[in-house]
Amino acid sequence: MAAPKTAIQPTRNEDYPQWYQEVIKAADLAETSPVRGCMVIKPWGYALWENIQHNLDARFKATGHKNAYFPLFIPLSYLQREADHVEGFAKECAVVTHHRLEPDADGKLQPAGKLEEPLIVRPTSETIIGEMFSRWIESYRDLPLLINQWANVVRWEMRTRMFLRTAEFLWQEGHTAHATEQEAVEETLQMLDIYKDFAENTMAMPVITGAKSEGERFPGAVDTYSIEAMMQDGKALQSGTSHFLGQNFSKAQDISFQNDKKEVEFAWTTSWGVSTRLIGSLIMTHADDDGMVIPPRLAPSHIVIIPITFKADDPDAILNYCHKLAADLGVINYHGRSITVEIDNRDIRGGEKTWGWVKKGIPIRLEVGPRDMASDSVFMARRDKGHKEKQGVDRAEFIQSVTVILDDMQQGLFDRALARREEATKTIDSKEDFYNHFEGEGTGFVYAHFCGDPALEDEIKTDLKVTLRCIPLVGHDEEGTCIFSGKPSKQRVLWAKSY
């Protein structure tokens, strides 16, 4: 049997959605579970999430936020307090109605102990956290209140896809309350900036920041901002959101405070979140037809060392050499973490082993055989290069340059993703061109003038499955004429098909 040309079948070009599923499987990141719409996050995928958590958590703490934990369940009456909010989540939520199981006449266990009030498994925690904020906040001295929660949430989506859209997912949700509108808006934008910086500098994923149109806002928000990334199929993926909630939730939940003039005011609140969806965007930004590609700053392990012992007179000497090398690398700090090294001495075929690590996307693969050891060198392959581009490197030199190599990969991955996005981004100045561009399989990012009419936005969505991704915060701000209505437009906005 001839070896397949690529490790992942089908390739991106052949069948992009299937390729995505196959990468997840080949890299052992996650798999579907017996529970409808819920996935199991496997160790290699969960380690990505842990690294995302550690990195973001440090950024949240450095900006004065503190972690806390609130109940999984939300009483139905709480969800109803903000009208748009309940409307947004009622159609897809898990409802707890009973608190025990009892055998029926046939001995089959049935729900029993009906609750007086149904409980909703949190789809997000504005209402329950708002209730606690209303108890905690009395005076302007209690503000700002800056809280974050790492938690699981449930949204009963009918069509699910691993990492991108699952019934249960893991996320962080920040919730803050402020004395003034300006401070709350600044917080909203600060967190958007943190998400952008994290996406670009840690995930090596370029993003566009902007405001959502009315129809795409979070239920109950005054303004929703997002970071939008382009996947390799030219579709947009919303990868993080930050909401300015105005006084909508504080009025609905009586989050009020006495100002320094002893007058009672409602607080201004925000919320912001990213989820395990980021792992979906990471895959679709960097993975290739040989599997996962992980930017070094998020890699669960940076380097795998494969001892090549089958021709060796003294296999133990090679193994010792590898362990010594791993120990030397392990004391090197790389962006706040030690360099993490795996030694893969499993008793399986060399090709299977090598391809296993390629598919997992480990940044650097080292092979050490008798001749390498004799010349005090290693054979190195970088995951961002072709898999045949191996090179012999002096051991000491490799140790000395490893952080430079990793940073070079990190930057290279960002540059590649940015070039791909720029390549697939257009400015379009007529409705006809716009429709021609997106009709059928057309994708990519398009900047076009728009008057802001929600009815037009709906029409475009129905016609082309294209949505207004965001009103960019930076650039594209020259005034013009809406290409759909001919009315005045304040700036070009970003359009794309999306996940």
Add this chain to the structure above:
Amino acid sequence: MAAPKTAIQPTRNEDYPQWYQEVIKAADLAETSPVRGCMVIKPWGYALWENIQHNLDARFKATGHKNAYFPLFIPLSYLQREADHVEGFAKECAVVTHHRLEPDADGKLQPAGKLEEPLIVRPTSETIIGEMFSRWIESYRDLPLLINQWANVVRWEMRTRMFLRTAEFLWQEGHTAHATEQEAVEETLQMLDIYKDFAENTMAMPVITGAKSEGERFPGAVDTYSIEAMMQDGKALQSGTSHFLGQNFSKAQDISFQNDKKEVEFAWTTSWGVSTRLIGSLIMTHADDDGMVIPPRLAPSHIVIIPITFKADDPDAILNYCHKLAADLGVINYHGRSITVEIDNRDIRGGEKTWGWVKKGIPIRLEVGPRDMASDSVFMARRDKGHKEKQGVDRAEFIQSVTVILDDMQQGLFDRALARREEATKTIDSKEDFYNHFEGEGTGFVYAHFCGDPALEDEIKTDLKVTLRCIPLVGHDEEGTCIFSGKPSKQRVLWAKSY
């Protein structure tokens, strides 16, 4: 109004259960939520949990375990696969029966979209993780499989108490599968040892390790081991458990593998966990009548610096001095973390501020006023000493000795807890003495010979509310005669009233 003698009212002697609630409130660790039996873990309490997590997580990883994440929901049919297991959890579980909300005729939202099969919010994950293990394990080469999960779980307890017993709680659950019985037993005991080491060296809480009697075992386990700590009221608190599950779950869930002789065998499995209950045991081990006392190795912050500026000519100079001191302390490593310092410059009364930190249990409080700054020194108070025992210390000397001071506190807290336990531990050799000891308000640990008869164990529980806490693994192993039945006893076992 005269100042109260202690910051916490009532004191431990006056009303121990109420004292516990008041400490939690005064230290701002947690509070009850509007959701029955669920608590909100506030930032100071959650930071304790984060430190517990970081410390244990490193220990789990160092012993080869990897983190993963499994679904929140368990299909009812899965829970039923192991008979004892479902029996153990059916009476207190949250049941999801619907997946959306719809308005009824009156416009009131009601559960809708009934699920074909009810889902149980996980009370523990043996069954769902077992299902995945049965898919992942094919050959002896896949073993051992060493997985841990950090997650929330729900047990619908009717009588709840913050941290000790809540409907929802946070925990970790380790789940492992092994090729041999011996290896699984060794894993069970290894994890028990890790819990003991963590309890004693990180939490400064002495514990007894041992096996549970049949009636106290985890539903479905062959053997359950626990760490048992003594609280200040002389009652035992089970603070962590490690279960040898034999082949009960692997047979119920078909977790089988091909051994190196190509024969199919069932795997041997274990599970082990600790939860936010540890924070309850931490409070009841160390807190006093002035509030929380936190062992330095778990403290969210080690030191608070309080600038005393009200009499100062140049308040900014004092504040700068404090910031410089905080920066100097912040670069010192203490057991894997940097020394964490708070500067409390809030505009509130000095007494209120000082007592706030005493009640929160921060290990070291420093005060810096004009005279201290002039003499380049600080006023130091240790939380483990009387709150009037402040002393002036040279600044440089303090910086140099801070880790020694913290370690001295850590050891002191352990020694105090151990002495308290030894003081309240007895060996009893007759049924009459045993009953006299425990009747009414009698507490403490008692070692007594026991034949192992479950009926007798039940009788003792009914008569005295005393349970067999564990059959100790170390010491107490001389043979003798059961003080209740006169039958032979292999060793003395540990009895106590408990939480």
